Ligand SMILES: [Zn+2]
C-alpha cells in the first residue's frame with residue numbers, strides 16, 4: 267500500500283484533519299449499521315492509528331450508534347466522517363469520501379458481506 271499522507275474534512279470545512287502515515291487498511295463495509303449511519307449502500311473506510319491523526323480544526327461531534335461504537339460527524343453540515351469502536355481500540359476509520367483525494371486509496375476487501383445488498387457486491391469472491 268502506498269505510503270501517502272492524507273488530508274480531508276467535511277463538506278463545509280468546519281472539521282478538517284490530516285494523517286501522517288499510510289492507512290492500516292482500506293475496506294468496504296456492508297453492515298446495516300454503516301448503511302444507516304451513512305445513507306449509502308455500503309461504506310468504504312480508511313483506517314488510521316489515532317497517533318497518526320491530527321485535527322486541524324475542532325473535532326467531530328459523536329453519536330454512539332451501538333455499544334462501544336462512536337461515529338463522528340460534523341455538527342455544522344451533517345457530513346458523516348469517522349468510526350471508532352472498542353474492537354479497534356487506538357484507531358479511527360474515515361469514510362473515504364471525506365478525504366480530499368479519495369483516489370489515493372483502494373479498498374482491498376469487503377467485510378460484513380452477509381449484510382450486503384445483492385447488487386452492491388460480487389458474491390463469487
Ligand atoms: Zn461540516
Ligand SMILES: [Zn+2]
Nearest residue numbers: 295296297300
Ligand atoms: Zn459497517
